Amino acid sequence: MDDDEQAPWYRSLLVGVGALLGVAVLVGGVIAVIAVGAVNLAGIGDAESSARAEPSLYIPERTSEGTQEDDDGLTLEDLNGGKSPTESESAEPKPEPSKSPKEEKRKPKPPPSVISLSASPVEVSRMERIYLSGSYPRGEGASLQVQRLEGGVWRDFPTSASVSGGTFSTYVMTGQSGLNKFRVVDSAKGKKSNPVSVRVR
Numbered sequence: 001m002d003d004d005e006q007a008p009w010y011r012s013l014l015v016g017v018g019a020l021l022g023v024a025v026l027v028g029g030v031i032a033v034i035a036v037g038a039v040n041l042a043g044i045g046d047a048e049s050s051a052r053a054e055p056s057l058y059i060p061e062r063t064s065e066g067t068q069e070d071d072d073g074l075t076l077e078d079l080n081g082g083k084s085p086t087e088s089e090s091a092e093p094k095p096e097p098s099k100s101p102k103e104e105k106r107k108p109k110p111p112p113s114v115i116s117l118s119a120s121p122v123e124v125s126r127m128e129r130i131y132l133s134g135s136y137p138r139g140e141g142a143s144l145q146v147q148r149l150e151g152g153v154w155r156d157f158p159t160s161a162s163v164s165g166g167t168f169s170t171y172v173m174t175g176q177s178g179l180n181k182f183r184v185v186d187s188a189k190g191k192k193s194n195p196v197s198v199r200v201r
Helices: 003-042 047-051 101-105
Strands: 116-120 130-135 143-150 153-162 167-172 178-186 196-200
Touching: 116 178, 116 196, 130 178, 143 167, 153 167, 153 178
Parallel strands: none
Antiparallel strands: 116 130, 130 167, 143 153, 143 178, 178 196
């Protein structure tokens, strides 16, 4: 065989290898372009995109209308008796304001010496008993005169009551129909009770 007959075989082989290399380069270029585009779309390696990325940790706010699942977690306020750490009182007790000697010596005042009067019943028939009772603090042993209002003037009624244990009681009877007003007075001390009204039928 001469060299001219072997040449076509080698040429065909070289042409085939060259064609394969060309196709490989072309396919590799297409793949590289696709990969670069995908990287750009995904933002991988973009410093500006990384700086703008949203935080991945999210803590929901507690609300009074939250579900049971939301209330399972404890907060600092729960551990501090409902107060935030800034509102909690310091561990050191606050000193109490010192009392002046006058305030320490001051004793509670006794009840005022006032005569209180009430009547029962407040509506009666003629000559029916009207019970007058009341209290007179610090009036122990005093004799109280019953008075009735007649023509705009308080006049003594023929009844009196003695104070014992800070209280007193007595009764009166009258045939004067209409609205009758009574009171008691301590003439020795000039003290008077409140007036009471009784209607006589």
